[in-house]
Amino acid sequence: MSLLSDLWDPFASFGFMRRALVASITLGMGAGPVGVMLQLRRMSLIGDAMSHAILPGAAVGFLLAGGLSLTAMGLGGIVAGLGVALLAGLVSRRTHLAEDASFASFYLTSLALGVLIVSARGSNIDLLHVLFGTILAIDGPALYLMGGITTLSLCLLSIIWRPLVMECVDPGFMRMTGSRGGVYHMVFLFLVVINLVAGFEALGTLMSVGMMMVPAATARLWTRRLLPMMALSAGVGMAAGLTGLLVSYHFSLAAGPSIILTCSILYVVSLLASPTGLRAGRGASSWQGS
């Protein structure tokens, strides 16, 4: 009885807990599948790079709006993230530089620019602090933004699903049939960027990558089929949101890290328990296998 009320009461009595729960469920639903796709495309660390690339855009948005404007910071973040993605994509398709190399140089440029802008402005409300986000402070407009982004990204993902998977598996086939793989790739990077922007309000730029990649890696340990993997990844993210919030409530721990660490615990448990995890030994979980 008391256990049940411990689980239920926080959300029944407090609006901020309900909003935080909806926010983490929304984030998990959007970011989980995108994370699986990133992993499938062997771009797991690109999410990390993109989260840094978003910083200057959000900073400029913050300065132009003269305060914590969600719209301005979100738009700025999307513009900066897409800019980096476009430039990196262009360079890697026009030169012999690998995509991760050009990503690295562009996101570092972007990050340095961001830090420069932040420190030139001084520290009226430490902007980096703002970028660390507080899931406990989510309000209505932020929820609408997240909901919209998750809806958009799930829709877009289902539209570009087939060509995207095709391009992952066999980029040569796409080129031969004359399809424009590059376009799908850019749409996908757009999805990565908007999901990170949705996450930075709640968890901060760094933590939102955690919500994207850790559930994806966990899901990969349990299934090889793409759709169940995406569903599982979203589920892990949502469950971690719920558990992390309850832990933060009952043990007075910081909320954002509690959520990500719950994801990590699920990941470690999966590593130990799943048939393709550590028990299976090396090489059992390669993408090309069989």
Next chain:
Amino acid sequence: MIVHRLFSLLGLCGLLSVAPVHAQARTLRAVASFTVLADVVAHVGGTHVTVTSLVPPDGDPHEFEPSPDDARQLRQADIVFMSGEGLESWFGRLAHAASYHGQPVIVSSAIQAYTPPGAQQAETDPHVWNSVPNVVIWTNTIRDALIAADPEDADSFRASASAYVTQLQALDQDIRSRISAIPADRRRVLTSHDAFGYYGRAYGVTFMAPQGLSTETEASAGNVATLIRQIHQTGITTYFMENATDPRLVQQVARATGAQPGGELYAEALSPPGGPAPDYITMMRHNTDLMVAAMRPR
């Protein structure tokens, strides 16, 4: 144009020739860690001291990213003032980077630090200046330090320090009488982080905040929930934002409790000149005005 310039040049010469009358008084270059302290140093130093503040107006003194220019200021300083009690956690790194080997004057060392009952570990509250008697102690510490650095101007420092202390005592009396006009059960205020512990103890006001003593910590859901429950029990109707702190969390608490915004308090940073709190005394009056307006029974 040229004539104009010539005149201003002459004026400058005039100033320069007047200056040495005070027995070759040199101007001390003082550096203070943050704006509130810089203002007090400027009042005690008068014309014999130029003060720069490392943390700019409206800047958060807990978290500060020093620039190379700050390191230069620190190296060239004749005397350095900081508050202490764990406020300027960034100072050690800056001093090391600037290879500053002097001993900064810790103005709060003579003040008995207060550890709030709910605080974790051995955390003391660094926001000593929000109680005026503590700033009187600051003033005396600063006066002695300036006299030690520049004995020739000792008389001037003593005179301006005692004039400033008189102003501070008037301010203290004023705050006391205004707060005591409020019924005791209404003296409760919601702010964004615990910066007013000394104010609360000196003048008998209870402060509540979702964030702890430092702005560097992240809030937990449990603490926010406890705060909302407390506010429901005590019936606070107004909340305050602070000029140097992230307002989103306190706004969330306000939404849950129906509290209305009461304005912006200046807890640990002055405003730029022309703002509502350009110096310490104006800052304390501004904060008291806002809080009294919020606590008044309606």
